[in-house]
Amino acid sequence: xxxxxxxSEALNIxxxxxxxxxxxxxxxxxxxxxxxxxxxxxxxxxxxLIRENEKEKRKERLKVTFDTTLKQSLFHxxxxxxxxxxxxxxxxxxxxxxxxxxxxxxxxxxS
Amino acid sequence: xxxxxxxxxxxxxxxxxxxxxxxxQTMGHDxxxxxxxxxxxxxxxxxxxxxxxxxxxxxxxxxxTVSRIRTEHFPLTLESARPSHTSQYLCASSELxxxxxxxxxxxxxxxxxxT
Numbered sequence: 001x002x003x004x005x006x007x008s009e010a011l012n013i014x015x016x017x018x019x020x021x022x023x024x025x026x027x028x029x030x031x032x033x034x035x036x037x038x039x040x041x042x043x044x045x046x047x048x049l050i051r052e053n054e055k056e057k058r059k060e061r062l063k064v065t066f067d068t069t070l071k072q073s074l075f076h077x078x079x080x081x082x083x084x085x086x087x088x089x090x091x092x093x094x095x096x097x098x099x100x101x102x103x104x105x106x107x108x109x110x111s
Numbered sequence: 112x113x114x115x116x117x118x119x120x121x122x123x124x125x126x127x128x129x130x131x132x133x134x135x136q137t138m139g140h141d142x143x144x145x146x147x148x149x150x151x152x153x154x155x156x157x158x159x160x161x162x163x164x165x166x167x168x169x170x171x172x173x174x175x176t177v178s179r180i181r182t183e184h185f186p187l188t189l190e191s192a193r194p195s196h197t198s199q200y201l202c203a204s205s206e207l208x209x210x211x212x213x214x215x216x217x218x219x220x221x222x223x224x225x226t
Contacts, residue, residue: 004153032213043201043217044154089154093213098144098169103153 002028004102006090015111019080023073023090023102032093033066033073037086038104044089048075080109114138117202117218124192125226132187132221134202143185144215146201147171154201160185192225199223 005024013019023033031052036044050057050066050073057064063076077084087104094100115136124130136143141162146154146169156169160179174196175189185204189196199222203215 034214041220041222043203043220044215045217046214049214098156098159099154099213099215100170101154103151 002026002092002094002100004090004092004100006088006102007105008103010106010108012108012110013080015081015109017080019077019084019107019109021075021088021090021105021107023075025071025090025092028092028094028100029068030092030094033064034091034093034099035062035064035073035075036089036091036101038089039086047088077107080107082109082111085109115202115204115216115218117200117221119221120219121222121224123224123226126191126193128192130189130192130223132200132202132223134185134187134218135183136185136202136204136216136218137183138204138206138216139182140204140206140216141182142205143179144203144205145169145175145177145185145187146203147173148199148201148220150199158187192223194225197223197225 003026034049035047038044048064050064061078065074087106089104090102091099118133143160145158148154155171157173158177160166199220201220202218205215
């Protein structure tokens with residue numbers, strides 16, 4: 001079955017720095033990969049989608065890369081702010097619109 | 112902000128009770144989903160629907176059942192709640208078709224505790 005691995009340890013960074021989160025997957029060749037943000041006690045919120053033929057996607061301070069050879073996606077937040085503190089989830093799109101999620105990485109941005 | 116609603120937000124109930132978790136969306140989406148999530152863990156798909164009168168079981172086996180009589184409404188029912196059902200239940204919806212490649216809109220979730 002598909003397996004998605006995200007850093008289980010929280011990422012602590014200083015305000016203004018770039019946060020880089022990693023998503024690795026096995027046993028699958030997804031056509032799309034998505035990133036979501038989840039705050040405590042809330043549902044995930046969609047951030048970015050990247051297709052297999054796209055190497056990089058940007059949206060404001062966010063950047064996602066997708067390396068289908070390495071089976072890895074990197075998620076970057078530049079000029080991070082304390083408000084960026086949350087759990088970030090990676091999800092693969094399969095079988096139409098069904099998603100397989102990773103457990104997420106907690107990001108803490110300190111001022 | 113996504114227009115998808117879940118009620119109740121929190122529910123504490125005794126073993127053996129029947130419960131229904133409500134989920135409604137006003138976006139006209141055909142696809143709807145139920146996920147179960149424990150603290151610090153990934154979301155697991157337990158049910159999905161591609162339209163009215165269409166329901167399928169997800170990857171994670173669940174004793175719950177769902178119905179889809181109206182496009183906007185996708186309730187989840189547990190006939191006899193047990194402590195093992197304690198979890199966060201998240202409802203989501205998405206558009207049909209490949210245009211948005213499965214971008215899902217989530218409700219705020221229901222935190223269920225069975226004592």
